[in-house]
Every structure is written in structure tokens, then in C-alpha cells.
Amino acid sequence: METGTVGSDKGIGFAVLFSVVALFAAVAMLAVGDQFATAIGFAAAMVAACLAVAATHIYW
Template sequence: METKTVKSDKSIGFAALFSVLTLVGAGLMIGGPDQLTKALGFAVAIAAASLAVAGAHAFQ
């Protein structure tokens, strides 16, 4: 049985912040001028999406 509850909106803030970064990375991936920029956009999108999920779970 859980005895301690935490009321915080940090999980929503982290998820929103890193979701925006995920969209930026996806935009680079789609609209990048060369292959290297598209690869970096993919890396940013994957890392930011992972951090969004991790941040949401860390402050839950």
C-alpha cells in the first residue's frame, strides 16, 4: 500500500518539453538538406522521445 503521494506537474512539463524537441528532430529528419542533417535529426528525435518518457516516469 502506498503511503506517500507527490503532487507535481514536473512530469507533464518534461514530457511537453522533450516532445517539442522530438518534433524539431523529426522536422530536421524530413526537411534536412543532406544525409548528415537527416541522421542528426533522427538522433535528436530518438533521444528526445526517450527522455520524454523517462522524465514522465521519473517525476510520477
């Protein structure tokens, strides 16, 4: 069984970055009272979460 080495931790860094962005967007979604701002926070959290998963798949 062959194993490969990874020369960079860029995928993990991007995953952490986008996870933190998703967390802040989710907190902002709960903190605001306006329904439109809540929808924007939810959309931002979903996009950031998708990018976090994609970053690990692309760069790692």
C-alpha cells in the same frame, strides 16, 4: 486501495518539452537534404523521445 498524490507536474512538463523537441527534430530531419544532417535529426528525435518517457517515469 490507497491512492497517492503528486505534488508537482514536473513529469508532465518535461514530457511535453521533450516531445516538442522530438517533433522539431523530426521535422528538421525531413526538411534537410543532407544524409548526415538527417541522421543527426533522427538521433535527436530518438533521444528526446526517450527522455520524454523517462521524465514521466522519474518525476510522476
